Structure formats: structure tokens, C-alpha cells
Amino acid sequence: MRFSRSAFAIWCTAVVLAACGGSGERAENEILIAAIFDLTGPTADVGVDYADAVQGHIEWLNGRGGIDGRPIRLIYQDYGYQVPLAEQLYTQFVQEGALVFMGWGTGDTEALRPRIMEDRIPFSSASLSHVLGDAHESPYNFLVATSYSDQFRIVLRWIAQDHRAKEGDGNAQVAFMHNASPFGLSPWVQGGEDYAREIGVDVTPYAMSRGATDYTAEFSRITQSGARYVVFQNTSAPAAVALRNARSLGVDATFVCLNWCANALLWRLAGDDAEGVVGAIPWAPLTDDVPGVRDIRDYLESRGEDYSEKTNAYTQGWWTMGLFVEGIRRVLDAGQELTGENIKNAIESIDGLDTGGASPPLTFTPTDHRGSKGLRLFRAENGMWTAMTEFLTAP
Structure with a gap:
């Protein structure tokens, strides 16, 4: 099979990312977050950038001391856009103690909604299905971009x-x-x-x-x-x-x-x-020189990567992770126990989170989990x- 340069780069990245997921023993003060990514399935063309951004944000944050001195640990796996595998991995990662879950597709996110609610796991995915932002129907799901x-x-x-x-x-x-x-x-x-x-x-x-x-x-x-x-x-x-x-x-x-x-x-x-x-x-391309993408650009340049080659899925993945970091930080700053319910409540208190022009300010309430209503x-x-x-x- 003959690959174009871009297709070959995506394939290589997918192989590397898929090999890095998994679990194992973790330090006592680590905060465990789980994710599934589409690295090899039908939406891998944008899924690889989104996955890289979620991991990149965590690496960038941990390099700055984590959240109140506590590092984040990400466990994840490629699920190839297969709903049954998404459900299996969700069960596995929650049993391992994940406090927050980062999903991907519409079908699997909607299928997981009842279990997310039962387990009280704050959840966001790349899916922007409107119903997932309905706090009454999906009380633990959050949309971080315009539905x-x-x-x-x-x-x-x-x-x-x-x-x-x-x-x-x-x-x-x-x-x-x-x-x-x-x-x-x-x-x-x-x-x-x-x-x-x-x-x-x-x-x-x-x-x-x-x-x-x-x-x-x-x-x-x-x-x-x-x-x-x-x-x-x-x-x-x-x-x-x-x-x-x-x-x-x-x-x-x-x-x-x-x-x-x-x-x-x-x-x-x-x-x-x-x-x-x-x-x-909904989320600014990395070529759009607004404050909300400069940390991302600096991070990518520090890794020797060309930010202009990244899709805006990278911006969305980075800031989706950033929202949950903000929720976790608020729980810790309030001296509360780090639980899914407390993280959910903390995110629901966010009113006008400034993303530096990368998106409209994000606002969540107990009755509305659609954080952004606009785009350019x-x-x-x-x-x-x-x-x-x-x-x-x-x-």
C-alpha cells in the first residue's frame, strides 16, 4: 500500500499513541483520568490530533507542577470507533479508579450516558450531539464546544x-x-x-x-x-x-x-x-493568533512540531482537558474531597471562563451543560x- 506523507504521519502517530495507553501502579497523589480515542477507525483523520492534544495538555500541565502539586495520570486506549469496545474500556478504566472520562464518538457517548450518570463520572467527548449538553438528560456530560x-x-x-x-x-x-x-x-x-x-x-x-x-x-x-x-x-x-x-x-x-x-x-x-x-x-485554528492558542503553539514548538499542520481538533482537545483541570482545581482549592460529584458541581459553577479568544467564554450551570453557544x-x-x-x- 502506498501512503501519502500526511497519511503516513497520521499512521505513525496512531501506532505510537496506541502503544502508550494502559494502566499500572500509580503514585498516591496522582489524579487518574481515562480516555478512549479513535486512532485507527473511520474518524482517525481528526481523532489523532484530538488525542495528541489531550495528552499534550497533561504533559504541559505536569511540567508546571500539576494541579496544586498533584500530577495527572492519563490511561487510554484506541477503540477504533467501536461502541462495544468503548463500553468495555469505560468499565475497565472506571474500575481502575478514573475520576474523569474523556470520550470520543456520538454513538458510544450516547450509549454510555446511563452508566456515566449511575457512576457519577464527569464526562466529555469530542461528540457535540446537542442532547449531551442537556443537564437533565445527561447530568454528568459536558459539551465544551458549540453543539x-x-x-x-x-x-x-x-x-x-x-x-x-x-x-x-x-x-x-x-x-x-x-x-x-x-x-x-x-x-x-x-x-x-x-x-x-x-x-x-x-x-x-x-x-x-x-x-x-x-x-x-x-x-x-x-x-x-x-x-x-x-x-x-x-x-x-x-x-x-x-x-x-x-x-x-x-x-x-x-x-x-x-x-x-x-x-x-x-x-x-x-x-x-x-x-x-x-x-x-467553534475553536480557533492554531494559525489564528489569539491568546488562547499561544500556550499550545509554544508547547508544540518545544516538541519541534509545526502547529500550522495541526487541525483545530487540537485546540478543542486541549481546552476540553483544560475545562476538567479547572473543575478539579476548584475542588482542591475548596478543600473538598476529589470525587466525581464534586468535580461536576465545580464545573457547574464556571461562569464565563476566559479562553483567550479561542472560543466564546464558557459557562455551565446545574441546568445547562452546553458551555458554548457560539462560533466564528x-x-x-x-x-x-x-x-x-x-x-x-x-x-
Whole structure:
């Protein structure tokens, strides 16, 4: 098999990371956190950066003395996006004493919700399914980035405004190309369909089958429908395939990526075909020089890594870990016992956590675990993501 340089780098990193997980004896004052990552499965194209960021934040923090002098220890394993394995690893790591759990996918996170609640384990994953931020339904789950549904609403509102500015009247026609999974359908079934109808935008979903290398049939139907906007809810690799396909077919549309394909990897895979794509980006790309990414950039440079090659999944993973560090620090500062329930309560007290412009300030309450309601829209220009709006809040 012949690998491109980027694919080979991802593969090498995945092998190294997968080999480093596991358990063993730990020091008495260590704080144990567990994680599952997708390093070899269908979303590994962005999963490797997210995993590296979670581990990187812990290494960076421990190099500064940990939390009140207590180091964090991370136990983790690649689960390849397999829900049964996620459930097995969750059980194993909780039995080993993990106080906090970092998950990944929508299907496995939703499947684990009842057990997370029963075990009282503060939990966050890369999944931004809207229901996971419902504190009544998911009292121990926390969303640290704008939910898929809120992302989709922001994009649909922008499309409606852009369509009116260009066409004047009539409903905007939108093709929603999504991963064929709960992750892909999440923004549509959890509020997106109703909101589109409410604002007069006509949306047609198109499933992107796993591993597809050609979307000619889908784009033929999209062209016949008259859609002038195509929104991707998928990771970078399949979105890049679709973009190359659409450009070669001469599809006349504005392309929009929700967060998992609006990243640096899209450029590497799609090349010039990514030019002009609009990205809904909850966490700043590392090329966006705001205070909230400078520690990350310094850390990566200290390891001899080029931050411009990282996706914004790295920013999201770093700050997701950072939120739980803040919760743990508040428990320790209050002199309380370090338990899952106390960490949960501490996170629910966070009001306007400043992320240095990497995202809107994060706020959690006992009734709302969706910490961020906004994002900026960026445009792909000359190999970079350029901000085209200020932070937009979901309606």
C-alpha cells in the first residue's frame, strides 16, 4: 500500500499513541483520568490530533507542577470507533479508579450516558450531539464546544441571509451531506430540520456512505434539486473527496463545513478544491493568533512540531482537558474531597471562563451543560482559514 506523507504521519502517530495507553501502579497523589480515542477507525483523520492534544495538555500541565502539586495520570486506549469496545474500556478504566472520562464518538457517548450518570463520572467527548449538553438528560456530560445543532442553526441563518442578499426572495435550497451515523444526523434530527422550516430554508439530507470514493450520484441529484449551498457534517477525509468530486463535475454551490471538516487537514487533502469553503469553527485554528492558542503553539514548538499542520481538533482537545483541570482545581482549592460529584458541581459553577479568544467564554450551570453557544465563520483562502465574522450566537 502506498501512503501519502500526511497519511503516513497520521499512521505513525496512531501506532505510537496506541502503544502508550494502559494502566499500572500509580503514585498516591496522582489524579487518574481515562480516555478512549479513535486512532485507527473511520474518524482517525481528526481523532489523532484530538488525542495528541489531550495528552499534550497533561504533559504541559505536569511540567508546571500539576494541579496544586498533584500530577495527572492519563490511561487510554484506541477503540477504533467501536461502541462495544468503548463500553468495555469505560468499565475497565472506571474500575481502575478514573475520576474523569474523556470520550470520543456520538454513538458510544450516547450509549454510555446511563452508566456515566449511575457512576457519577464527569464526562466529555469530542461528540457535540446537542442532547449531551442537556443537564437533565445527561447530568454528568459536558459539551465544551458549540453543539452540532447550534452550529447548524448558525450556518442555516447565515445561508438564509446570504441567499436574500444574492437572490432577494425565495427559499434557499440546501443539500446536507452527512456521515451515515448518529454523528452525521445529529444536527438534523436534534433541531436542525425544525429550524430550517421555521426560517424558510429548504434542506435535503444526503448520506455519505463510509469509505465512498465517488459522490457523482449524490451531486447529480443535488444539481437537479437546484441546491446552491452544500453543508458537510463529516470529517475532513470524506469532505475532501466530495469537494474534489464536486469541483471536477462543475457543481455551482457554496460549500460549508461544520467543525470536523473545517480544519487544516481539509487543505492537505483537497488542495485548491478547498478554496472558498466556509467553515463553522467553534475553536480557533492554531494559525489564528489569539491568546488562547499561544500556550499550545509554544508547547508544540518545544516538541519541534509545526502547529500550522495541526487541525483545530487540537485546540478543542486541549481546552476540553483544560475545562476538567479547572473543575478539579476548584475542588482542591475548596478543600473538598476529589470525587466525581464534586468535580461536576465545580464545573457547574464556571461562569464565563476566559479562553483567550479561542472560543466564546464558557459557562455551565446545574441546568445547562452546553458551555458554548457560539462560533466564528471562517473562509478558506490561500491555504489558511480567515475569519469572516465575529462570534455568532445560536438562535
